[in-house]
Amino acid sequence: MKTNKPISRRYFIAGTGIFLAGYALNLKGSVVNADEPIIDIHQHTDYAGRSQDKMLAHQRMMGVTTTILLPAGRSLNYGSTHYGLSNGLQVKAGGNEICYQYARDHAPEMLFGACEVPDFPGAIPEIEKYLKLGAKMIGELKFNVDCDSAEMQKIYQLAQEYDVPVLMHWQYNMYNRGFERFHKMLEKYPKVNFLGHSQTFWANIDKDHPDQNVLYPRGKVNPGGLTDRLMSDYPNMFGDISGGSGLSSLTRDEDHARAFLTKHQDKLLYGSDCDDAAGHGPACQGAGTIAAIKKLSASKEIERKILYFNAKKMFRL
Template sequence: MKNPASVSRRGFLARTGMVLAGTAVNLNGLADALDEPIIDIHQHTDYMGRTHDQLIAHQRAMGVTTTILLPAGTPAFGMSTHKGESNGLQAKCSGNETCYNLARQHPTEFLFGANEVPDLPDATLEIEKYLKRGAPLIGESKFGVKCDSPEMQRIYELAQSYRVPVLMHWQYGMYNHDFARFHTMLEKYPKVNFIGHAQTWWANIDKGHQDQTVLYPKTSVTPGGLTDRLLSDYPNVYADMSAGSGLNALLRDEEHTRGFLERHQNKILYGSDCLDTAGHGPTCQGSQTIAAIRRLSPSKSIERKILYENSKKLFRL
């Protein structure tokens, strides 16, 4: 796979031409990208109706040089998709082939993940089809199943065979049930790297977090929550900083955040999961997360790890 830094240099003339032609690309984001590449591990195609052109402009405006597109699974109507309510990752996102095709059209900027509804009969065959094409991860796994179910374990075994991480959306009562038992899977599959994401994952950085129905806690944080311990105790656990839940975790207790980023500096990955179209300004959660990481990282080296180096290493880019 291509090095994102070299990708950025090769893309410079093309991007500059687009700016001169009037494409809405934030110039500061472009300049930053040339000097300091950013890998975004969490974006979606057709997110709530956003067009491909809008997605491309959004990523460039944020200064992102490499984006991993996370597909939805096949539309299905069983319990794992809440009888169809969760199709399209509950956000109208498109599936494997769309992500694959967009990445092929823009190979210097996009990579594609592999995903499928885990309890469909051919789930692992569908995922493996895109792993064979070069997908560097499985996910986003956002389905109403137990994290240690036989269906999910078949996916973990596939991830182990292909040496790719699994990105999991943890949301109490909705997706990837039984977070408290997740450690058993980490122990059973020590060669699989798991990436945690979403509300329940980030709420549980706090040792004092008891009410799991509270998905966006605003209180100060006591270190030692379940997520904090998983990151500390298991070498095969990583954290995806994306979405409103990740940004909330950064901002709710900034003193705690500085220590958390230092403590887990080799485990935290930047992702946006942002459905904005501008790529900057008050509606763009993805760019706000980048700004928060830059402001709250205890050192420049830690900032660069989170925004680029950790993902480059994990995904072997």
Template sequence: MFPDASGVRAQGEPIIDIHQHVGYSGRPDEVLLAHQRAMGVTMTIVLPAGRPAARPSTHDGVSNGLQAQALGNDACRDFAKAHPGEFRFGANDVPDLDGAAQEIERQLARGAIVIAEQKFGIACDAPEMQSIYRLAETHRVPVLMHWQFGMYNHGFERFHRMLEQFPRVTFIGHAQTWWANIDAGHADQTVLYPKGPVTPGGLTDRYLRDYPNMYGDLSAGSGLNALTRDEAFTRGFLERHQDKLLYGSDCNDHVGSGEKCQGAQTIAALRRLAASKALERKLLYDNAKRVFGI
């Protein structure tokens, strides 16, 4: 095991990070490797971008590289294969691009364990997206979706129809609109990082409660903001959805610790807010192990 400042590895407590990227904001591969080890992460899933394209679904290329310089399928697969004990990889492509299904299936056949992250300007119930869900159903892998009002995966309020239409698909929600809507009082969807007290019963809370196939990715600034904006609410939220929430970092930091590393801050927040050690382990390891079969 590799040593790290938090002593996580020395304690023998594994952590699965379901959301990282190769090439994130230009970060070198060796820095990503060191970053994950410094956080105490023992298994990481790297999520690729789709093929570069200039079309409305990629905002004429703005969304290429997941709008973060993230590298594509082959780079993620090669990195994971170079570090087989610590990394796994996903499959991805722009859903309305010719050959998207074939490209995703190519990666699934090579060992990809999730279709992710789907971050494109397409309605969540469009025919192209339903083709993605059918792939996930056929290959029995989850789909991780980046929800961002006005930008990615349009129609969050309609997504219940897809959850009902594809009950055997595991959907994982992520990003600003997903996390803003834990709050039943969140009326202005253009506000992506709301602050202050949370009113229980938001749409995200209900999706997690009402649909066995809906899960939540705790990563990124949006996830950390949701955890810390109203910690009294968060404690109940984590308890209520303890079998549905998955730790991810989605962090482009180079160090793996300190105030600039949201991945490390999220781990610390979960340890502070989880009501028990058993709950903490579910969030940091057990749920991801079960959902991804790793």
């Protein structure tokens, strides 16, 4: 799946040409660059109370040209939602219908995913409903369940049937339990592309990370951690560089980050997962992640893969 061939001028123009007409608009306050489009695979409606208008302005200010909105499952008083604590993905995120309607009204700038609480009896029909409506992935799966449970495997089987990726939030003792066993799912569902995200996923780029309770480790990284091995050994394991954990994985050890981005240049995709309203400045983690990717990519080709081409290929955009 990895290629070291440079991106040809013809390929680049073909990949970006569709954006030239649509984004050469004089959007007030926008820094969208149609010549270098960015796909953000991880954003939410109603994020921590942020309005949709502010979310849209935030995306444009960051320079994002295509956004995938990831819905929450329904609000339930289940153990899998920590008895309501984790409803709305624990950030008040909107659900399937909100994301679908907003994406439909703002196409092609906005796309959408599909999600549901895995052990809700109607989970599979609910997710399938939105896949039939055009959802680009299943996720964000952020629930207090074992990653290899029967309920989760039904979701993986659905993803395989519809040929869509699955995005999972990994957080030790909180969400998607059993990260150390997940290689078995990668082996069992080799046709499903899995996107790893959040604290436990990014903490485990480091081989020297013995205490899984530490969610935001600092300092130098010793290559060869579980995340690094999964991405190296399994063609269907990808990384979603989003959230504070994704940004921290780049900034904690810049020398390691340069090597990591080069090694996994075909397996990494940019996401913001940012609830900021401005879209710029030190408080905007999403903009900071874009800046870090640009700074730490060893070549323009690697930068463009992570910010655009890898997502374009995965989601067939």
